[in-house]
Amino acid sequence: MPFKIMCVAGARPNFMKIGPIMKALKKEPSYFDPVLVHTGQHYDYKMSQIFFDELQIDPPEIFLNVGSGTHAEQTARIMTSFEEVVVEQQPDLVLVVGDVNSTAACAMVAKKCHVMLAHVEAGLRSFDRKMPEEINRLVTDAISDFLYTTSRDADEQLAKEGHPDSGIVFVGNCMIDTLLALQPQVDQSTIKEKFKVKTGEYALMTLHRPSNVDDPKVLGGILEALSYLDAHMPIICPIHPRTRKNIREFGYQDRFESMQQFMDIEPLGYLDFVNLMKNAAMVITDSGGLQEESTVLGIPCLTLRENTERPITITEGTNYLVGVKKDKIIDSIKTVLEGNAKKGNIPEYWDGKAAERIAEHLKNFIAKS
Numbered sequence: 306m307p308f309k310i311m312c313v314a315g316a317r318p319n320f321m322k323i324g325p326i327m328k329a330l331k332k333e334p335s336y337f338d339p340v341l342v343h344t345g346q347h348y349d350y351k352m353s354q355i356f357f358d359e360l361q362i363d364p365p366e367i368f369l370n371v372g373s374g375t376h377a378e379q380t381a382r383i384m385t386s387f388e389e390v391v392v393e394q395q396p397d398l399v400l401v402v403g404d405v406n407s408t409a410a411c412a413m414v415a416k417k418c419h420v421m422l423a424h425v426e427a428g429l430r431s432f433d434r435k436m437p438e439e440i441n442r443l444v445t446d447a448i449s450d451f452l453y454t455t456s457r458d459a460d461e462q463l464a465k466e467g468h469p470d471s472g473i474v475f476v477g478n479c480m481i482d483t484l485l486a487l488q489p490q491v492d493q494s495t496i497k498e499k500f501k502v503k504t505g506e507y508a509l510m511t512l513h514r515p516s517n518v519d520d521p522k523v524l525g526g527i528l529e530a531l532s533y534l535d536a537h538m539p540i541i542c543p544i545h546p547r548t549r550k551n552i553r554e555f556g557y558q559d560r561f562e563s564m565q566q567f568m569d570i571e572p573l574g575y576l577d578f579v580n581l582m583k584n585a586a587m588v589i590t591d592s593g594g595l596q597e598e599s600t601v602l603g604i605p606c607l608t609l610r611e612n613t614e615r616p617i618t619i620t621e622g623t624n625y626l627v628g629v630k631k632d633k634i635i636d637s638i639k640t641v642l643e644g645n646a647k648k649g650n651i652p653e654y655w656d657g658k659a660a661e662r663i664a665e666h667l668k669n670f671i672a673k674s
């Protein structure tokens with residue numbers, strides 16, 4: 306009997322990680338019976354379905370349709386629905402990715418149902434417990450049997466937290482598997498023509514973290530720094546639903562409109578977005594994933610946060626931890642505009658084969674048990 310692996314995805318940043326894992330598991334039907342569960346944490350076409358289409362991920366076998374809510378509401382709804390699925394389907398292992406609410410909720414359900422648990426992207430720590438993702442990471446790692454990591458510093462962190470070496474497996478970065486595999490399709494995107502921008506002559510920006518967009522002062526300061534950049538080049542900014550809502554509520558619409566070249570647009574699909582990223586002069590973001598993708602694409606990344614759970618993108622990649630203060634953001638923008646940004650290197654095992662390594666590890670585990 307093949308090993309039944311229930312893979313969980315819920316929110317946008319999960320889909321590019323789960324895609325290559327499902328593909329790698331499906332290649333070995335005598336070992337694995339993979340089942341994809343989509344919790345429905347993200348549900349808008351542009352936050353979810355478009356990724357299944359573009360990344361050619363087969364539709365999920367199970368859709369939980371949990372939707373939005375407070376953290377407790379959303380987590381509880383995912384747990385209640387996922388528990389029914391686990392009880393009915395009796396998987397041999399639940400595999401969760403990343404650090405969203407769906408990750409931690411399904412991890413807890415799995416272990417309480419005495420099912421083995423694997424966490425992909427384990428061991429990342431911002432050491433900022435006000436970040437919901439940090440809580441999700443801590444909770445998930447604490448109870449996982451297999452901790453698949455993207456960097457050696459994550460291995461060290463997990464060892465420090467008392468995890469036995471046998472459960473920690475350095476496999477590389479599944480999100481980068483997708484990034485590398487889809488480069489031909491990315492290069493076919495005509496999105497630059499649509500926005501009338503040229504390679505190396507615009508900035509790409511995303512902003513959605515509660516710490517940046519829920520506080521009017523912080524968001525206001527960031528917008529002021531952006532006006533400096535706006536005088537030099539267009540800024541393309543696909544806006545997350547949360548950010549759009551807050552801009553309206555804080556009455557900041559006019560600050561956007563006063564920028565001459567700023568383009569606030571709807572969330573983009575993966576192929577268009579990566580095309581814009583790989584051709585940008587710089588990326589400005591508070592996202593975790595973009596810090597990694599820009600490192601692989603060799604594009605300078607200014608991270609508008611005080612900490613990062615992905616330090617390797619700074620020590621080895623193109624990322625700068627800039628913070629959210631206006632003057633600091635402007636200084637960093639100047640460094641990039643003057644052509645003085647670091648070039649960076651691609652971290653070890655960010656080579657397109659991370660999902661294969663996970664499948665290989667699981668195969669060996671099954672063969673031995």
Ligand code: UD1
Nearest residue numbers: 316317318346347348349352373374405406437438546547
């Ligand atoms: C979630 C993740 C975050 C990730 C982000 C990427 C958690 C704790 N956070 O944050 O780590 O970086 O996804 O996008 O899991 N909404 C829509 N349409 C959707 C989904 C959400 O309009 O398809 C709106 C709703 O108003 C919702 C809000 O966005 O209340 C926030 O959604 P939620 O899933 O709670 O968290 P994100 O901020 O998206």
